[in-house]
Amino acid sequence: MSSSNTGPKENISTSQAAVMVINYMLGAGILTLPRTTAEAVRTPDAWISIIVSGLIVLAAGWILVSLCKRFQGKTWFQFVPEITGKWIAFLLSLLVIGYFMIIAASEIRILAEVTGLFLLEGTPIWAIVLPFMWIGLYLTLGGINCIARLYEIILPITLVFLVLALLLSSKIFDADNLKPVLGSGIMPVLRGIKPTLLSFTGYEIMLVATAFMKFPKKATRAVITGISVPVVIYTFTVVMVIGGMSINGVEKRTWPTLDLMRSFEVQGLLFERFESLLLVIWIMQIFSTFTVTLYAASLGWSQILNRKFRTFVFALLPVMFLIAMIPKDVTEAFKLGDTVGYASVFLFGVIPLILLLVSLVRKKGAKPN
Amino acid sequence: MILLWSTILYYVPKWTVFAQAFLLLLIPLLLIPMFKMIRKSLNSSFSLKPDKYSPPRTKSPLEGIRMTGQFDKDVKVIRNAIGNQADVRFREIMIKGTKSRAVILYVEGLTDIDLIDSHILRPLMLQGVQEEQRNSFFHSKNIMKNYLTEQLMTVSELQPEPSLKKFVESVLFGKTGLIVEGMQEALIIGAAKGKSRSIEDPISEALLRGPRVGFTERLGDNTGLLRLHGQNESLVLTKFEVGNRVKKDLVLAYMRDIANPKLVEEVSSRIQKIEIDDPMESGYIEQLIEDNVLSPFQQVHNTERPDRVIAGLLEGRVAILLDGTPFALILPVTFSMLLQSPEDYYDRWLPGTFIRVLRFLAAMLALLAPALYISFISYHPGLIPTKLALSITETRQGVPFPSIIEALIMEISIEILREAGIRLPKPIGPAMGIVGGLIIGDAAVNAGIVSPFLVIVVAVTAISSFTIPVYSAGITLRILRFTGMFSAAVLGLFGVVLFFLLVCSHLVRLKSFGVPYVSPMTPYNISEWKDFIIRAPLKMMKKRPSMLKPNDSDRRN
Numbered sequence: 014m015s016s017s018n019t020g021p022k023e024n025i026s027t028s029q030a031a032v033m034v035i036n037y038m039l040g041a042g043i044l045t046l047p048r049t050t051a052e053a054v055r056t057p058d059a060w061i062s063i064i065v066s067g068l069i070v071l072a073a074g075w076i077l078v079s080l081c082k083r084f085q086g087k088t089w090f091q092f093v094p095e096i097t098g099k100w101i102a103f104l105l106s107l108l109v110i111g112y113f114m115i116i117a118a119s120e121i122r123i124l125a126e127v128t129g130l131f132l133l134e135g136t137p138i139w140a141i142v143l144p145f146m147w148i149g150l151y152l153t154l155g156g157i158n159c160i161a162r163l164y165e166i167i168l169p170i171t172l173v174f175l176v177l178a179l180l181l182s183s184k185i186f187d188a189d190n191l192k193p194v195l196g197s198g199i200m201p202v203l204r205g206i207k208p209t210l211l212s213f214t215g216y217e218i219m220l221v222a223t224a225f226m227k228f229p230k231k232a233t234r235a236v237i238t239g240i241s242v243p244v245v246i247y248t249f250t251v252v253m254v255i256g257g258m259s260i261n262g263v264e265k266r267t268w269p270t271l272d273l274m275r276s277f278e279v280q281g282l283l284f285e286r287f288e289s290l291l292l293v294i295w296i297m298q299i300f301s302t303f304t305v306t307l308y309a310a311s312l313g314w315s316q317i318l319n320r321k322f323r324t325f326v327f328a329l330l331p332v333m334f335l336i337a338m339i340p341k342d343v344t345e346a347f348k349l350g351d352t353v354g355y356a357s358v359f360l361f362g363v364i365p366l367i368l369l370l371v372s373l374v375r376k377k378g379a380k381p382n
Numbered sequence: 383m384i385l386l387w388s389t390i391l392y393y394v395p396k397w398t399v400f401a402q403a404f405l406l407l408l409i410p411l412l413l414i415p416m417f418k419m420i421r422k423s424l425n426s427s428f429s430l431k432p433d434k435y436s437p438p439r440t441k442s443p444l445e446g447i448r449m450t451g452q453f454d455k456d457v458k459v460i461r462n463a464i465g466n467q468a469d470v471r472f473r474e475i476m477i478k479g480t481k482s483r484a485v486i487l488y489v490e491g492l493t494d495i496d497l498i499d500s501h502i503l504r505p506l507m508l509q510g511v512q513e514e515q516r517n518s519f520f521h522s523k524n525i526m527k528n529y530l531t532e533q534l535m536t537v538s539e540l541q542p543e544p545s546l547k548k549f550v551e552s553v554l555f556g557k558t559g560l561i562v563e564g565m566q567e568a569l570i571i572g573a574a575k576g577k578s579r580s581i582e583d584p585i586s587e588a589l590l591r592g593p594r595v596g597f598t599e600r601l602g603d604n605t606g607l608l609r610l611h612g613q614n615e616s617l618v619l620t621k622f623e624v625g626n627r628v629k630k631d632l633v634l635a636y637m638r639d640i641a642n643p644k645l646v647e648e649v650s651s652r653i654q655k656i657e658i659d660d661p662m663e664s665g666y667i668e669q670l671i672e673d674n675v676l677s678p679f680q681q682v683h684n685t686e687r688p689d690r691v692i693a694g695l696l697e698g699r700v701a702i703l704l705d706g707t708p709f710a711l712i713l714p715v716t717f718s719m720l721l722q723s724p725e726d727y728y729d730r731w732l733p734g735t736f737i738r739v740l741r742f743l744a745a746m747l748a749l750l751a752p753a754l755y756i757s758f759i760s761y762h763p764g765l766i767p768t769k770l771a772l773s774i775t776e777t778r779q780g781v782p783f784p785s786i787i788e789a790l791i792m793e794i795s796i797e798i799l800r801e802a803g804i805r806l807p808k809p810i811g812p813a814m815g816i817v818g819g820l821i822i823g824d825a826a827v828n829a830g831i832v833s834p835f836l837v838i839v840v841a842v843t844a845i846s847s848f849t850i851p852v853y854s855a856g857i858t859l860r861i862l863r864f865t866g867m868f869s870a871a872v873l874g875l876f877g878v879v880l881f882f883l884l885v886c887s888h889l890v891r892l893k894s895f896g897v898p899y900v901s902p903m904t905p906y907n908i909s910e911w912k913d914f915i916i917r918a919p920l921k922m923m924k925k926r927p928s929m930l931k932p933n934d935s936d937r938r939n
Contacts, residue, residue: 028906132762132876139402144873144880150410152887158898162890163883165904278767289765289875296879327411331403338395338403 027231029161030222034074034239036164036301038215039171039246041123041350043295044268046212046247047254051263054205057191059260060251062205066213067244069206074216074236077365081223082232083378089220090316096372103317105364109220110313112353112360114329116214117306118336119350121146124299126343131271131292142337146330149304153311153326157225160308164301171294175246178274178287179253185277190259191252211354212247215302216240217361221309267343307333417676424675444547453483453563456546460487460561464550475503478510482526482563492556494575497537502560502571505534527565535571542567578603584686584708586853591728596686601631601705607688608635608703616640617695622653624667624704628660632667635691636700642931648895649700649713664704664711673893678858681894683715690724698932714895716929718902718914720855721745726917734917742915744846748859749885751843752789753866753878755836759785761874773835780830786871788832792840793867795822797860800844901929 025033050059084092089109094102124145125138133141152163195202216236223232254273255263263269274288311325340346372378444463449456457472464470473486486502515529531540543549549568553559556574581603584596597604605619616638624632632653636646652671661667668682669675685691686708691701694712702711721741726734759778763771781788799818803811823841827834843863850856862885869877892899902910909925912918926932 026905029904032906128876133874136873139399139405141873141876143402143406144877146406147410148880148884148887151884152890154414155887155891159887159890162898162900162904163886165906166886166890166900167883289762293875293879296876297883300883327407330410331407334403334406335395335399338399339393341393 023156023158023225024227025157025161025222025225026227027235029165030219030226030232030235031238031242032164032168033161033218033222033305034216034236035242036168036171036298037218037305038213038240038243039298040120040215040302041299042212042247043175043250043291043298044127044270045347046209047251047263047269048266049208049211050205050251051255051260051269053208054201055260055264056197056201057193057255057260058195058197058202059205059255060191060248061195061202063209063248063251064244065202066206066209067240067248069210070213070216070244071237071240073362073365074219074240075233076369077216077361078219078223078232078236080365080369080372081219082229083369083372084224085229085379086224088224088312088316090313091224092378093368096368096375096377106313106317108356108360109217110310110317112217112356113306113310113313114333115336115349115353117303117310118333118339119346119353120299120302120306121333122337122340122346123343123350124296124303125337126346127268127271127292128296130268131288138338142334145300146303146334149300149307150326150330152304153308154323157222157308160304163304167294167297167301171298172246174290174294175250178290179249181279181287182253182257182273182277184279185258185273186253186256187259188256190256208351209247210358211351213240213243214354214357214361215243217357218305218309220361221312421675444550447546448544449546449549449561449566449568451564451566453485453561456561456568457485459546460550463546464554467554470553473503475507477506477562478508479513479516480511484560484562487553487559487561489554489556492574493558494572497572498558501536502558505536509534526562527567527569530562531569537571539572541570543570544568581607587685587687587690587851589687589723589725589728592687592724593689595688597688597703597708597710599706599708601633601703604688604703604708604710605633605635608691611688611692620650622650624653624656624658624661626657626659630661631705632661633703634700635695635703637695637698640696640698640926640932640934641700642698642933645698645714645895645930646700649702653702661704663707664702664709667702667704668711673895677888677892678861679717679889679892679899680720680852680854680858681713681715681892681899683712683719683852684709684854685712686710687724693724693727696937697926698930714893714897714930715899716894716897716901717889717899720852721850723851727920731917731919735915738915738917741849741851744849745859748843748847748850748856749863750866750878750882751839751846752793752863753870753881754875755839756785756789756867757870757874757878760871765875774833777835778833781833782830784871785836786867788836789840789867792823792826792832792836793843793864796840796844897929902927 046063047059050062054062081089081092084095090106093105096102097105121142125141128141129136129138152159216239219232219236219239222235223229226232226235250270254269257273258266258269258276266272271288271291274291279287307326307329311322311329314320314325314329315322340349444459447459461472467489469490469492471488471490473488475484475486476482477484484506486498488498511529511534515525527542531542543552544567546568549559549570552570558571560569560571562569578598578600581595581598583594587596595607597607608617608619614637618636618638620634622632622634623629634646634650634653649671653667656667656670658666658670661670664684668680668684672681674681683694688710691710691712695701699712699714702713704711722738726738729737758766759774763775766774778785778788783791796819799815802818803815806814819841823837826832827837847856847859850859866878866881869881871877873880889900890898890904898904902914907928910927910929912923913927924937926935926937928935
């Protein structure tokens with residue numbers, strides 16, 4: 014496949030690759046993760062589940078990157094045919110593209126739901142989603158380099174605001190809510206792994222990003238940094254939310270993190286309530302997840318069909334919108350997200366391992382030195 | 383089977399959704415090619431040669447004619463060609479000691495009369511040709527020329543010119559011309575010396591600390607100021623001529639062993655592509671060579687300060703100086719440059735850092751404050767503290783407009799005030815500012831048109847926008863502020879976030895001469911950040927910015 018699909022060859026730095034993973038991972042999860050974990054674990058040990066699944070994801074990311082590093086300068090859509098042959102590769106690429114498209118769609122839908130609920134009551138979904146997608150289109154047309162640069166601008170803002178908002182919630186933080194540690198044994202923690210894994214989807218962008226890295230050898234470092242930061246942030250979030258609202262309080266709320274922000278007021282500061290801050294950074298994070306998935310899906314189409322990249326960015330926009338409108342309500346939207354999330358465990362946890370083994374056996378790709 | 387179909391049908395979205403999806407695709411499909419076309423047509427109209435000169439230029443009657451050496455004939459031809467110009471003077475003399483006649487041509491007001499009197503007329507008319515030389519003149523015409531130039535005329539700039547057309551051109555540009563009977567070449571003496579002002583403190587970029595020197599309108603003075611800055615062997619000043627009808631000198635300045643040769647090449651090729659009758663000011667050059675015509679952000683930095691130019695050159699940038707304007711251009715430019723002032727470096731690093739942080743905050747305020755006001759008042763009063771919300775609602779009770787109209791009234795009137803302030807004569811400018819700002823603001827509140835809280839917001843915004851050290855960058859933020867206000871009015875806080883994302887998306891896509899506009903913010907690089915929002919101690923800033931790919935990255939060299 015010719016590289017002319019992607020225009021001039023672009024480079025991203027190691028830190029940019031890491032930032033892409035971080036921004037992709039920090040998405041809808043910030044608002045819902047405490048609930049999904051709490052529902053599954055039902056003990057205050059939810060945060061342990063997050064750390065454990067973080068470690069699992071780290072391993073998966075490491076495997077995935079080791080696979081990518083064997084094929085320098087090639088994306089998943091380009092190197093899989095070398096390992097499996099054309100037809101299986103086509104199928105696998107379609108699966109990955111479909112995954113990216115559905116992730117983008119579900120993020121859009123959740124954005125529309127949350128914005129409609131908290132910021133713009135009564136505004137039709139399309140009025141929220143259309144401008145959002147247009148700006149995403151404008152960014153994505155700029156290519157991976159522009160995407161990476163934008164992420165580097167919004168990441169510091171996100172981290173500062175999020176940590177600030179969570180630290181302020183220490184006002185209602187009660188350490189007793191987190192006790193006892195491992196009171197019901199290890200089983201609840203294990204039950205929590207499955208839902209938390211879903212929130213850690215995002216490292217799969219390395220399937221595409223590694224090909225563009227200036228120093229592909231450092232891809233492992235990028236993915237490890239990229240996964241560690243969200244693990245720390247998610248753990249911190251869950252600890253603060255459960256500490257502030259107790260495990261029973263968390264289970265009942267759809268958006269526990271937002272509810273935490275609404276449940277306390279700090280007198281004397283410019284703002285007394287911080288959900289607006291949290292929503293602002295959350296919208297930015299959804300934007301980054303949306304653009305990166307739009308980019309990856311369009312790049313995938315353009316590489317497997319050998320057509321121009323721009324065409325697919327335009328073409329995918331309405332398709333993603335239609336997919337986003339399929340769920341009838343927010344519960345179904347979550348279900349959609351969860352379903353593809355489980356698919357991701359298989360797609361990006363199991364398949365890369367198999368492909369890595371196959372490529373080792375068939376001696377495909379260069380040995381990373 | 384039926385069940386399956388009914389579930390599928392149940393999930394197929396309504397036709398309105400399809401219409402929305404269509405709209406989603408259609409609008410960018412229309413907009414993006416439209417912008418592309420506008421940009422293309424804008425670019426092509428100046429980067430291509432004009433395909434025909436209309437009206438066709440009259441050919442100079444002197445084209446291709448050389449000096450004949452027959453005095454009367456030559457002078458007649460010249461008189462015919464420029465005789466109707468009111469300011470051209472002909473002074474006929476006789477060279478002492480010979481029977482040769484001569485004529486001096488000059489343009490009144492452009493030429494140095496003292497130079498003509500004491501260094502041309504005096505030696506020719508009083509000293510003349512010595513007895514022993516006289517005879518040899520009849521043998522060779524060259525001896526006469528050599529004698530005149532080598533022994534008689536005490537001027538440094540002197541150039542023989544055989545072509546009549548070029549001779550006339552030079553005289554009209556302010557040089558002094560001399561035609562001597564029997565010589566087949568005319569002499570061009572001296573340089574144009576129009577009036578210029580003295581070097582003053584630059585008005586648009588006044589500093590408390592730093593050299594009180596600004597460029598003037600004369601290119602020679604300006605390049606001189608750059609040379610004068612300090613002994614420096616690597617400073618290169620390359621000359622170009624721009625303008626098709628009115629020809630102007632343009633100097634491209636860079637440091638030979640610092641600036642990236644590719645950048646220099648790119649800039650000079652863009653300069654050579656300029657096709658325009660007269661580049662009036664460096665703003666013309668800026669607009670004709672910039673990357674993105676439709677962007678609200680400037681892609682070339684303009685300054686009146688030589689120290690700023692030198693600092694830019696030392697970072698590996700290049701500068702363009704144009705004859706006739708005190709504004710030099712520095713390029714490529716990055717967003718961070720627009721919020722930096724030379725003073726940051728002249729002061730110690732702690733004050734420098736503090737002021738820079740302040741400026742970044744002020745820029746954010748200038749961009750977003752009215753938009754946030756609108757979104758919080760109109761959409762999310764619940765998100766601001768209850769007491770504050772209550773007091774704002776109370777003061778807004780009498781205001782008959784929605785917050786967007788209210789904010790627009792105030793913002794537009796303050797923009798008008800600001801624009802009027804520039805035009806007003808200096809002595810009454812501040813007075814009008816007080817009248818406009820204080821009295822109208824107060825009266826507007828009392829009349830119940832706007833709420834006092836908004837007056838605070840608008841005032842803070844206006845003052846914040848004055849902290850931006852580059853005037854043209856301030857205008858950009860002012861334009862964008864209105865866009866932000868409209869997006870806030872339509873979609874509230876969500877609209878503000880979208881607006882911010884749009885501005886950021888545009889910034890990350892924008893490049894100035896191949897350098898990403900948002901560097902050094904991205905890609906993350908600790909050593910570049912030493913000179914970004916914070917200004918690290920000078921001893922720590924050992925590297926030149928790597929985004930410009932300088933040849934020599936060590937700042938200590």
